[in-house]
Amino acid sequence: MIRVLFVCLGNICRSPMAEAVFRHKVGKAGLSEAIEADSAGTGDWHIGQRPHRATLEILRQQGIGSEGLTARQVTAEELAEFDYIVALDGKNLRDLKKLAGDRPTGRLTLLLDFLPEAGADDVPDPYYTGNFAEVYDLINRGCDRLLAEIRERENL
Ligand code: 4NP
Numbered sequence: 001m002i003r004v005l006f007v008c009l010g011n012i013c014r015s016p017m018a019e020a021v022f023r024h025k026v027g028k029a030g031l032s033e034a035i036e037a038d039s040a041g042t043g044d045w046h047i048g049q050r051p052h053r054a055t056l057e058i059l060r061q062q063g064i065g066s067e068g069l070t071a072r073q074v075t076a077e078e079l080a081e082f083d084y085i086v087a088l089d090g091k092n093l094r095d096l097k098k099l100a101g102d103r104p105t106g107r108l109t110l111l112l113d114f115l116p117e118a119g120a121d122d123v124p125d126p127y128y129t130g131n132f133a134e135v136y137d138l139i140n141r142g143c144d145r146l147l148a149e150i151r152e153r154e155n156l
Contacts, residue, residue: 002035002154003081004146006111007096008088011041011071013126014135015088016051017059018111021136022143024064029147034156038082040074042095047071054132062136079105086111086146089122112138114145 004022008015019039026035049071050056059066076099079085083106087093093110100108112118118138126132150156 001033002083002150002156003106004035004037004084004086004150005074005078005082005106006037006039006086006088007042007074007092008039008123009041009043009092009125010046010127011039011043011073012046012049012052013055013132014123014139015039015041016066016069016071017055017136018086018088018139018143020059020064020066020069021062021139022147025143025147029151031151031156034154035147035150039069040072040078042074042092042099044073047073052127052132054126054130058132058136074099076100076103079103082106084109084146084150089125091122111142111146114149115142118142 006015006018016039019037023037051069056066079100085106085108087110123138126135
């Protein structure tokens, strides 16, 4: 099983959206037995909460399931258990590297590393911008590329 972890700050807006969108794409590709998605936040404020209602609304509009999404905080120990750890912005990536310290981790990347034409490193935080549609567009396109990259690297 290839394991992919999406990480943002609160695990209620961006990373649960990415988890659900990516899982949906993996399912459509017939790869649910080969690739698994999860998400977590670097912060602890929303532990146990369901995603933001605007994230849930976008997923519903797109026909993407949101069952099982509950906010949690990432731990240093689990970073070795994932093959791909995909940060939604640069601060998330720096915080993950700090958290990992000298421990081994899976491949740490930014989602938008896979989407150079976006011309940005960060998926903007909609908790502050309110622009969930922009976030969905970046996540949707980024996840297409991420899945293509994983299929190529893992021969899937
Ligand atoms: P997320 O958005 O990182 O995309 O889940 C946020 C959610 C909550 C907070 C910040 C960002 N917060 O400060 O509570």
